[in-house]
Amino acid sequence: MTTQPPLLRIDLSSGVPAYRQIVDALRVHLVNEGLRPGDLLPPVRQLAVDLGVHFNTVADAYRVLAEEGWLDLRRRRGAMVLERGMPRLADPARGELFSRRLRELVAEVQSAGVAVPQIIRELRLLAAGLEK
Amino acid sequence: MTTQPPLLRIDLSSGVPAYRQIVDALRVHLVNEGLRPGDLLPPVRQLAVDLGVHFNTVADAYRVLAEEGWLDLRRRRGAMVLERGMPRLADPARGELFSRRLRELVAEVQSAGVAVPQIIRELRLLAAGLEK
DNA sequence: CCATAATGTATACTGTACGTGTACATTAGA
């Protein structure tokens, strides 16, 4: 019997709403195809127990992802990952907003004392990962 | 008479709390030394009018930055930028959290349709900016 | 074919955070 690495973990003391942490973490898996079309996510009640939140909180997260086109939710069958091309043409303002959020995030961790070389490393690492 | 580029702008419809947007935007300037020790920030009432929020909202933002050690707040004198080395040793968990938040942010904009090459460009650009 | 149980959905309720209104405390400068 193999114990899987947990699908995601959240930090209830972080101030970031739990349902948003769930959305963000799952979306990473969806975008990177760690979760593929046809896969089934855990039932809301099970994931809720794993994370230590109420199942409605998980249901809220699933609904957000369903509205984004990632999931198909059906009673009794569960939450299934959909085929969903990344296309949907980018709102041009979206890229600019990304640039700003990125700078804000970096400033925040710089302010918190994370070493600049490490920040550079993370940025380059992620860029390289996207390239191939 | 020269019209300055505004110190910051916020988007009241973005869902992100206004005071947090103010904090994040100002911190970018503080970290990048667009705001230097000894500089005075606008009075809370003035910045509030510029941004279209209540002055207590600006005051809240100033207080957060004061708690982070960036500002010295005094009645009647205003909000002054402090000398504040970046050091304060990094909580090691902080770097890992940065890595995760970074991936989540990228997944979010990818999901929203921002082109991958553009994302890569932004990441590399920011990394290069930090290097020198 | 039906009964049942597993799943997501809907609604009401509580606590907390955000933003504002208003009064106050402090202090630089006339």
Place this chain on the structure above:
DNA sequence: TCTAATGTACACGTACAGTATACATTATGG
């Protein structure tokens, strides 16, 4: 010394996050 400009304190309304509980739907076993 007075005044006015500044940050501070606190109370309030509203919206949001999280939970409790009941419900609707449907795959599955008999």
